[in-house]
Amino acid sequence: MLNVITPSETKERLLKAIGAIEKNDPRLREELRRIRRSDKFLDEARSLEGFGGALENMDGGMALETIVLRVGRPVLEIHDSTAVLEFRDVESAVWRDKLTKAQNLLTPAITAVGRIELENDPRFDWVGTGWLIDRDLIVTNRHVAEVFSEKRGNGSNFVFKTGKGGMPVRGFIDFLEEAGRTDALTFQFAEVLHIEPSPGPDMALIRVRPSRIDRMPDHIKLSAVTPQRQQDVAVVGYPARDSRIPDQQLMLNIFGDVYDKKRLAPGQIIASSANELQHDCSTLGGNSGSVILDLKTCEAVGLHFAGRFLEANYAVPAAIIDQRANKWRGKPTTVKRKEDIDDDTTGGPNPGNSTDYTSIQIPAPATGASTSFTIPIQVTVTVGGAAAQAQVGHNGHPMAVGEEGEAFITEANPDDYNDRTGYDPHFLDTEVPLPILLPHSKRKDILKLTGSDESELKYTHFSVMMSKSRRQCFFSACNIDGLTSVSMKRGAWRLDPRIAVNAQIMKECYGNPPKFSRGHMTRREDPIWGTKAAARQGNDDSMHVTNTVPQMQSMNGGIWLELENYALQNARKDDMRISVFTGPIFKTNDPIRFGVKIPLAFWKVIAFIHDETGELCATGYSISQKSFLPEEEFIFGEHSTAQKPISWIEAQTGLSFGDLAELDPLNTSEESFEMPLESLQQIRFF
Template identity: 40%
Template sequence: MSDTGDNPAIGFLKRIAPAAGQGGGLEAMTAPGAALEMLAPSVPAPDALQPVVDRTLAKIAENRALDSHESFALEAIIIPDKRPVIDVLSGNQFRTDHALWQHFNGGPAHDRIAAAVPAVGRVELPGHPSLAYGGTGFVVGHNLLMTNRHIAELFASGLGTRNLAFLPDRRAGVDFEQRADGGSFVLAVSRVVMIHPYWDMALLEVEGLPASIEPLRLATQAPGDVPDVAVIGYPAFDPRNDIAVQNQVFRGIYNVKRIMPGKLTGREQTQSFGKLVFASTHDSSTLGGASASAVVNAGNGTVAALHFGGIYLRTNYGVPADLLARDGRVIDAGVRFEGTPRRESGPWDGWWDQSEAAQAAATTVTVPASYAGTQAQGAGNRIRLTLPLTVTIEMEPPVVAGGGGPAPAPPSAGGDNVVPIEAPVADYRDRRGYDAAFLGAPVALPEVRAAAADVLRFELDGKTETELRYEHFSVVMNRPRRLCFFSAVNIDGGLSRKSPRTGWRLDPRIPTAQQIIQECYGNPPRFSRGHMTRREDPVWGDETAAARGNADSMHVTNTVPQMQAFNSPIWLALEDYALEHAREDEMKISVFTGPYFRADDPVLYGVQVPVSFWKIIAFIHDVSGKLCATGYEMSQKASLPAPSTEYVFGEFRSRQLGIATQTSIRSIEARSGLSFGNLADFDPKSGITEAAGGGDGLLDQLEQIRFV
């Protein structure tokens, strides 16, 4: 049962219900009859659902709790009736039967929205390994398209206006059609003009725009009332939201141009790229894919905001157009405004200063004029050269104008400040990788069977390889997912050492495009780089070997996206238990770790993120002297962005700790598509063969683990 006092859907309905006289919406209703009349859908529900709709309305009017069927009726029928979704059809025609929005069908409001529709397009991602498109964009100047920064980062790198570039093997385009009744008109994105360091905004150059697509004009003043808005974009199916509700609201049609009516509701502080910003808010029905939709003021036809996300049944957020009108760099980029934009200082200034300083430091050096092979340019004995050089620098955080103190350091493209190290291929020729004979009894490297065609193959010294060998461990990569199938490590507790953490590294033996460097990583709500082979595990042997093992563990090939709240105490304790006992008993162990790859893994920040993970520990039992192996698995599902979010903001905290499970190795083989040879024969749970995990034991404490 759902109590109306804390039901977010009812709270949302209270805010969007039609006004009841002078007093306002649902809150002002004093008689159940008035509530029933005001909340009843203008379009009758399907016959099978009408009884539950009537029952839901009666309970809301009487302030009684709703059951699950009534909650569905509220979210999928009653609320969408107040905030419908309107198809855009051939010739940019649109019409709605909803009584609340009949004024969108004709008159000045219709004409203003109709004029804006052609300028809105879908940002295409040809060749992207997991996404057909990234979101929406709209024309704001001569050959100039505005979209979100988090969309641009799916195919581009950099921050600010200099040194912006397409990611390796990535392209982008804009389709200004893609309607429910068909149509396509695609233009290529030729250049990334700006990735804003403060706002979730980017500007792209699109050549060849026809005269029939007029640029939209951004508002220079904040609206003084609560105007109707038309959010124009391409809502996509979102696996984080309720499937049945989405299908009911969007009629099972996604990825096409829609108009989403609503109200502009004011300003609210929210997290965006590691900082708090004052965003515009609106209450239209949106989903993932609607990011970068144009929030068009139906009262004057200007763009009131650039939509960048929202929290389901709470509010939606947009970059305020009138604040962009105060940023001189946005004005200079050629963005068109209604009226004259007014350059002013703002909290974005410090972020611009720092990004530009970092860009200059990363791309220019000063050398004497007499330096061999150069010619001086300019006065004096100094010249300036642009080189293919990347420099990592640390700077003091910028001071926010008018804020009286430092702002948090702005994250770079992709959400963090990581500039990975890349050593020469020759540095890896002495790496032997995982040793199958390490324990005395042979334990072979796992074999990928079910998805053997997806194993990444690379050329090294004239031979085709699949195993990336590092110091004391090896990794095998999944080519389409750009993550490892598994990481396998040998640990010698008798030779274990401590070593400080080093920087992240790229592996030069495989293409950079096959390694996830930044896209989904960064401060919450983005992901951590979760080690598969723990950093401490290969840190053993003489000083040189331990240092190599420590540095090698920091390769991005050895990581998988994991929520910062994912590692539960029992999962961490399990890893500590294995390593510390190896150290204390000076024993040897081998550990295999990897993700379960599923077709329905969610796509977040442009990366298909594994939900569940497995681990196998093999060792010689200190009592029996025989080989022993145990398997475990854990899910980060409870820690992933909640189904109530379209684009997640702020620090995400897991609502509940995950629970690790001891499971059979045969079960891990069945679910992962890997073969561990005869290792399952040495598993105390070897009699359990169910792929679905039958007989698994939830682990709340280490004493529950079965080793024999």
């Protein structure tokens, strides 16, 4: 969903974007300053006033900035695979010089970029951009390929969807589709080789059928060099008119009312990491799948997949494309640097990977049954079978010692919990209620307290809602007071007497590797605040197994573990309060390990009054603990944290967070969006 951006927000984004351009390119800064002093462009700016949208009620100076942006980040037409160095009445000597120097290398690269077109599709004639990375192999975005293709059953093969008249949709790529040109250079798709599963990189690989008549363009070389910040690049693709852009007149000023045709838009890299690039070239929705070219070498440095209006655009780095593509073209990966090795979720064979995969058997201690799975190392596992020993806890409740030596408090009185008030929706001085499960099928799966219609398990400073079928929580919601927080040693694990013992996972999948750890949903330290008695009770309550979900032993660390602390640092300094919701993403096809369905991904939503704005803010996050081996064999592998739209979390879980989704700064993404986090400073709170 795209929120409407107000005129004042548009002005702010416009000035910020131009300020960044001027800061990063001294030559361009001087050129833009000259434009501001030009009588010609001052007159044009005055003529722009009163067109409506974000330009309505702008003074001439603000309208002039839209012209400045058009010069600083132009969008050029392409004729005969050559960028037309005409800048729509506003000459940019800087970009003319840069593009002229790159012209000989740019032309063959531009030729290898095409528009993805469909036949028999009931909705679309074309859906995005693709480009050749080998003689008959093109790359585009996952969200583009999924329009016309889908996976067949549980295998790794993809088929074209059924279209009009029951006929299969057919896909093509046209390497022309230039403004003022009616001829075509079209090749039909032979097969969809791979669509990267979410939450992996937004990319897909498609084999193109050669033609007996037309010669296919030469492919674009993937750069083996990580692009640097402020590096000059150009996006080549097919921007489409986008009704979601909040200011149509501003879009018209930048793109010149030429849509659906091949265009070139120069700009710079503004952020670079092993997993994602950010650039500031001018793009629209049809640019999904566009190539990002290094203007010095005209090699591809990335695959454009998403953008935020007047802020930033996002791309899959070339190293990741190269790694995925080599599994289908049978060549070793050319990029060997450690930072370019990405989470492998393709499900295809990896010829460049010399790791041996060994199948092992894990005996179940109680039943004698075994579980077989494949892991990329050779492992010998011995599981002990010592009987549990009875002990007595510090509060007099019986305790049990499990196979790994963990202590459990196995009995308690439900009446002991009568003083627990749970999550407080008014904790932030503005109501932030618990999320609500919307699908009827999921509401039926909510576990109620024994002998009660209540489903909220209230603890000290947090609450939990349980799933009957999964015996794990749908979510845990916690209030955190950073001013009165204290540290305490952890206690024993606890079962909750208010629900049946067999509705809780005590052991089964938990233990030393290869079993899982008990991953706290509400972190153990989060409810430890307030009076000494309340803090102690919060510490004890956090150790209930109802507040845990199976996770990899190493998962609960890094940025994921620090999200709450970073939010507290940004919360209003006079009270330092935040509310946090955390839970798993349950899927029907989650793998079963040690008799328990294991969720593959987790989410988190954090709400607080921001110290800088004084307003309630809300942000969402996800982390995955999955990767796939050939033949869809499941293993637990790499995991990374990403900032995600709260609306995405709602779609994945069936939960509704009410007004929080509207406060989310990522709620204005124009295209498929996520923001992998390598540092806490990347987080956007507003």
